[in-house]
Amino acid sequence: MRLIGCILGLFFTFIANANDVTTAEQLLHNMAKAVHTRNFNASFVVSKGKGMEPYRWIHAKQGDTELELLSLLNGAGLEMVRVNDRVTYFEPQSPPYSISTDSIAGPIPEVLFKDISSLLENYDFVLGGKGRVAGRPSQLVRIESKDESKYNYWLWIDTQSSLLLKAAYVNQQGDLLEQLLLTHISVTPEPSSQLLELQQKEFPAPLPMQTVNEQGSTTSNWVIGWLPQGFKLLKSDRHKLDLNNELADYYLYSDGLVDISVFVQRPLPGQRASGALSSGATTVYVHNSGAFDVSVVGNIPALTAKSIAESVQRPL
Amino acid sequence: MTKANHTASRQEVASRVLDGDLPSNELSVAQLDTEKFVRYAQIGDVMRERQGGLNIDITASVAAALESEPCHSVPVGAQVDVQDNGTKVIKLSAWQKPLSQMAIAASVALVAIVGVNTMPQPSGEDTDNLPVFQSTPLAGGVSPVSFSSEQPALESAEKGLRELQQQRIGALVLEHQRQSRVAYSLQKQTQRADEQPEEKK
Known part of the structure; x- marks a missing residue:
């Protein structure tokens, strides 16, 4: 009798779990849909470590046209404008350029506004508690990494409008490393006139893009021995960095949620110790391996970055 | 009277x-x-x-003053270069005037090293003991980073080297930020490319 009770209990917890997963996923799907269909005007801040960055985020949908504007309000500024599937980046001191993609690469990982089912391979979706965020009832959805080499991403979603209210990178100990918090959001039936003006503007033509298979030039220069589960090479080339004109062999990896950049460069003069530097969730690990320097940049724990950097070798 | x-x-x-x-x-x-x-x-x-x-109209007097101002010699050829390279590309200033004095590194590079923790390098096994640069985020308000306030006895060569490294880290962070903008669309492309051969099977 007790055995049957146990089995039944297990069975029900299993069902409950299965239900949880679908609901968490469903919530994320709803959010992605809401973000693409509603007219809203929001402000949020991203707090990383000791710093804060305020942003403004406006979205409009008129007929078949989607318009989106995301701008960084502090410092010299950064403007990102999306008209349907073209995103234009306006940065100080460099000419604006466009990329043909259907989501802005801002502080929120783009995949969350898209098809999140691609994340299921490496992450679990878990429902968290309910609460009140930015004056609205919210539901926590946790995107938990399946192994310990990555951070988790938590989202607080408005239970009424399905819009995002808060998001955070959380480490395996449960500390919030980098938080994004909406300070204000207004959802309107009519699109904002500021965005409608954008329809009349002309933007630079999108840059051409190449997949790894088409490039295939520098992949054999170095062997990157270890990467966390699920990361795939998206791009590799040799180019000069914008700011200091240094030449670097560059590799871009992604697991769908997080991007990792690996740079292999000529070493700086002198014996520099290897070390990590982090701001919020972003880690920069610089590894001095004698004949060359390896730097790893991405929203990953410092230990993971260290392991990646130390695994880079010359091909035998 | x-x-x-x-x-x-x-x-x-x-x-x-x-x-x-x-x-x-x-x-x-x-x-x-x-x-x-x-x-x-x-x-x-x-x-x-x-x-x-209070509605004091001084435009008339200013205009009059301007009239009487002596005309400084203006070279004939020195016309303002009108930026018209045939591009119809709109400028950033359409929404926001760029503060060109501000270094780009300040706005995009997230971090600057203030001092390097000179704790002894772990011999390799002790991975929990990561050497970590002390960082200060450069969000918004920009202040020049100086090492001299921390370690006044630092040699100038060493200082130059640190600046070089700091510059490099700034460049790396900016490059990562730029490259990750294309990451998502690249990923979709590769996914599509991966799916096609599977469909053929």
Whole structure:
């Protein structure tokens, strides 16, 4: 009798779990849909470590046209404008350029506004508690990494409008490393006139893009021995960095949620110790391996970055 | 009545009309010192913070002053270069005036090293003991980073090297930020490319 009770209990917890997963996923799907269909005007801040960055985020949908504007309000500024599937980046001191993609690469990982089912391979979706965020009832959805080499991403979603209210990178100990918090959001039936003006503007033509298979030039220069589960090479080339004109062999990896950049460069003069530097969730690990320097940049724990950097070798 | 007396009384009338002591009828208006009256009224308006209370029009006098200003010699060829390279690309300033004085590194590079923790390098096994640069985020307000305040005895060569490394880290962070913009669309492309051979099977 007790055995049957146990089995039944297990069975029900299993069902409950299965239900949880679908609901968490469903919530994320709803959010992605809401973000693409509603007219809203929001402000949020991203707090990383000791710093804060305020942003403004406006979205409009008129007929078949989607318009989106995301701008960084502090410092010299950064403007990102999306008209349907073209995103234009306006940065100080460099000419604006466009990329043909259907989501802005801002502080929120783009995949969350898209098809999140691609994340299921490496992450679990878990429902968290309910609460009140930015004056609205919210539901926590946790995107938990399946192994310990990555951070988790938590989202607080408005239970009424399905819009995002808060998001955070959380480490395996449960500390919030980098938080994004909406300070204000207004959802309107009519699109904002500021965005409608954008329809009349002309933007630079999108840059051409190449997949790894088409490039295939520098992949054999170095062997990157270890990467966390699920990361795939998206791009590799040799180019000069914008700011200091240094030449670097560059590799871009992604697991769908997080991007990792690996740079292999000529070493700086002198014996520099290897070390990590982090701001919020972003880690920069610089590894001095004698004949060359390896730097790893991405929203990953410092230990993971260290392991990646130390695994880079010359091909035998 | 002396002249001084006369002006004093006119001033008094103006003041009393404003205070509402005297009715503002034709008789009192005739006795008004118009200039003083206008000035008093303005002072009153400003003190009561009434909108449009103070409306001093100096454009005429400025224009007149400009007229009489001596004309400095303007070289004929020195026309302002109009930025028209045939591009119809809109500028950033359409929404926001770029603060060009501000270094780009400040806005995009997230971090700057303030000091390097010179703790002894772990011999390799002790991975939990990561050497970590102490970092300060450079969000918004930019202040020049100086190492000298931390370690005044630092040699200049060493300092130059650190600046070089700091510069490199800034460049890496910026490059990562730029490259990750294309990451998502690249990923979709590769996914599509991966799916096609599978469909053929």
